[in-house]
Amino acid sequence: MAISADPANASAFExxxxxxxCIHNAMERALRLCKQNxxxxxxxxxxxxxxxxxxxxxxxxxxLLEQLSKEGFNSAPPTVxxxxxxxxxxxxxxxxxxxxxxxxxxxxxxxxxxxxLICRSCGSAEELPxxxxxxxxxxxxxxxxxxxxxxxxxxxxxxxxxxxxxxx
Amino acid sequence: MAISADPANASAFExxxxxxxCIHNAMERALRLCKQNxxxxxxxxxxxxxxxxxxxxxxxxxxLLEQLSKEGFNSAPPTVxxxxxxxxxxxxxxxxxxxxxxxxxxxxxxxxxxxxLICRSCGSAEELPxxxxxxxxxxxxxxxxxxxxxxxxxxxxxxxxxxxxxxx
DNA sequence: AAGCGTAATGTTATACAGTATCATTTGCAG
DNA sequence: CTGCAAATGATACTGTATAACATTACGCTT
Numbered sequence: 001m002a003i004s005a006d007p008a009n010a011s012a013f014e015x016x017x018x019x020x021x022c023i024h025n026a027m028e029r030a031l032r033l034c035k036q037n038x039x040x041x042x043x044x045x046x047x048x049x050x051x052x053x054x055x056x057x058x059x060x061x062x063x064l065l066e067q068l069s070k071e072g073f074n075s076a077p078p079t080v081x082x083x084x085x086x087x088x089x090x091x092x093x094x095x096x097x098x099x100x101x102x103x104x105x106x107x108x109x110x111x112x113x114x115x116x117l118i119c120r121s122c123g124s125a126e127e128l129p130x131x132x133x134x135x136x137x138x139x140x141x142x143x144x145x146x147x148x149x150x151x152x153x154x155x156x157x158x159x160x161x162x163x164x165x166x167x168x
Numbered sequence: 169m170a171i172s173a174d175p176a177n178a179s180a181f182e183x184x185x186x187x188x189x190c191i192h193n194a195m196e197r198a199l200r201l202c203k204q205n206x207x208x209x210x211x212x213x214x215x216x217x218x219x220x221x222x223x224x225x226x227x228x229x230x231x232l233l234e235q236l237s238k239e240g241f242n243s244a245p246p247t248v249x250x251x252x253x254x255x256x257x258x259x260x261x262x263x264x265x266x267x268x269x270x271x272x273x274x275x276x277x278x279x280x281x282x283x284x285l286i287c288r289s290c291g292s293a294e295e296l297p298x299x300x301x302x303x304x305x306x307x308x309x310x311x312x313x314x315x316x317x318x319x320x321x322x323x324x325x326x327x328x329x330x331x332x333x334x335x336x
Numbered sequence: 337a338a339g340c341g342t343a344a345t346g347t348t349a350t351a352c353a354g355t356a357t358c359a360t361t362t363g364c365a366g
Numbered sequence: 367c368t369g370c371a372a373a374t375g376a377t378a379c380t381g382t383a384t385a386a387c388a389t390t391a392c393g394c395t396t
Contacts, residue, residue, distance in 0.1 A: 074346060097266045098320045100382060117314050136304045145328035146285050152266045152322040160313035242375060268353060
């Protein structure tokens, strides 16, 4: 599999991109967006965001909690759930319902629902930004007079890399 | 809103269809399918299937459990989860991930993933059998070399009836 | 700089969802 | 009727998420 041209904006399924830079960029964007919205990216919130960016795999609330606890943060469930709620509100993270887990949003700022591809083998999840898909969903549904307010679209299977592995 | 032509096969959002008949039909089909597959539709399993058919709204495992308990069935969680597992395997029920709840399958027998429209106001959920949607999902995704094994597509919002209500 | 209101965090407890494990019973093929 | 496999019973536990209330920190006004 080829390495994407821009290492800071690579696919989650690209195992070799410059992840340090990738996280750094994400944090910069997050700070900018929060300032812009008059929202406070406090230490816990920032740290949670970093953690869910660090692994390109969705993380559960209690995994995050454990890490936070190691780092001296308060370690009761509400702490992490509040931080996550904030990040979801600001459009900085997504929730992966089918995994009870959370992941950083790869296109923060623009209002959107995430459509996700989740690899059952390596656990990575990638956001699928497809306007045409959104369009065809909307079309199907409005035909029936249904008003869509939120969408959960999560496809699970094998990412290109793992698919290759398994065929050996 | 008009009453659908076939009362036994109405939309979940049709509040006035012949629901007794609707359940009856579902149970007949279920029995036939199980016999066909050499699977045993035991009393708990049958009752759970009836319960999730009765309300056109997805029911949580513990709601089901409570009802079973009232009716003298064993009332420990594994009982209901086993029954649900069986029904999912047989393609008689679906799981609605975003609600942690379960609903009867309206097209049992044919292998398919359910795409769901869920009304946040009345709680009904309806299966959206859209081949074209499935097609466009598959297309988007195979472009990226991803192999889809299972799909979760759940759209939440307002059903036609509730939409009307709210506009008053 | 002091005081004040709101937002954020701390703390405890509990609700809700799902599974592991092992014992017991039931249904059915031989 | 016997012996195996499938189904159920029973207990305990793991994991996910929120309610409720106390306390602290922040930023604005005066």
